[in-house]
Amino acid sequence: MKTILSFDIGGTNIRAGLFSDESGKPSFTKKVKTTTPNRSALENIFSLIEEILSQYPSLDAISMAVPGSLDNKNGIIIKAPNVDGWKNVALRQIIADKFGIVPFIENDASMAAYGEWKHGAGKNHNYILYITISTGVGGAVIDNGHLLTGFRGLGTEKGHITIVEDGPLCSCGQKGHLEALASGPAIASYFRQRMVEGASSMLPSDPAPTAKKIAEAARQGDALAIEAFRQAGYYLGAGIANYLHIFNPSCIILGGGVSFSGNLLYEPFYESLKQHVLSEEYMVGLEIKYAQLGDEAGLIGAYQWSLDNS
DSSP states (O other), X not given: XXXXXXXXXXXXXXXXXXXXXXXXXXXXXXXXXXXXXTXXXXXXXXXXXXXXXXXXXXXXXXXXEEOSEEETTTTEEEXXXXXXXXXXXXXXXXXXXXXXXXXXXXXXXXHHHHHHHXXXXXXXXXXXXXXXXXXXXXXXXXXTTEEEOOSSSOTTOTTOSBSSTTOSBOTTSOBSBTHHHHSHHHHHHHXXXXXXXXXXXXXXXXXXOOHHHHHHHHHTTOHHHHHHHHHHHHHHHHHHHXXXXXXXXXXXXXXXXXXXXXXXXXXXXXXXXXHHOSOGGGXXXXXXXXXXXXXXXXXXXXXXXXXXXX
C-alpha cells in the first residue's frame, strides 16, 4: 500500500490530498489560496508539503496537477497565465531538490480527465473527450485507453483553438479562442458588453456580474442572461464539433463551474454541436455526461496517474 500526496494547483486555490489505499478517495484534504500577501504559489506548495511530511514522513510519491502549458517530459511549466510569476518554472526539479522526492507532474485538465476516466463519469469508456469550462476552458483526450499529451506534453490546450478570427481577446493574449467565447469570464464579458450597448437586464446595477450570477438571472427569465449562455453554448458546440472530427470519442465529459448551469448551457451547446458536426455518424453511440468527481477530480487523477506510472 502506497502513501501518495496529490496536488491540484489552480489560479485561485491549491488543493492537496493524501491517498493511502486504492479506493480512489483521499484520507486527508486541505485547500489554501494559491498566492497570499506574504507567500508565492511555490512557497504555499512548500508549506503544504512540509505540513504533510511532518505527519506522514514516509511518502511514496508526490503527484501534481498543474495549470497552463507544460513540458511534461521535463516537468517544466512553460506558462501558467493565472498563476503569478509562473513562466518557465522547473517545478519537478525544484520539488526534487527541496524534498528529495521526484514528483509526477501533469496538466490539470489531463489529470481531471484521468480521474473521471478511472473513477468517475468516464468508466466503461476508452475514448473520452473531457472539457472543463470555468475561469478558462481546458480539456484532455483519452484515446484507446491512453492519455494523449503530445510530443512535449503541450497537446492539452483544448480551449485555445481559434473559433472567431479577430474575436474577443483571450487570457493568453490571442483573439477569438474558444476560452474567450465560452468560459465563465467570457459569459460575463459578453453580458457587460451588451449592457454597454443598451440591452436591459435585472442585473443593471452590478458592475461585474459573474457567470454564476448571470445564470441565476437566466433561471428567473432574464432575456439578456439567457442570451449570454446561448452565445457561449453555441461556440462551445462549434469548438467541440472540431474535436469530434479529430478524435471521434464515445463519451464527452463536461466539467468545471460553468457546466453547473445545466440546460442554460447544455441546450444551445447540443444544438450547435449537431449543427456543426460533419456527419451524424459522429453522434452514433456518443454519450455526453457531466463530470462526477467535482473539485477532487484533479487530485484523484494525479493520484491514479502516479499509481499507474510508478
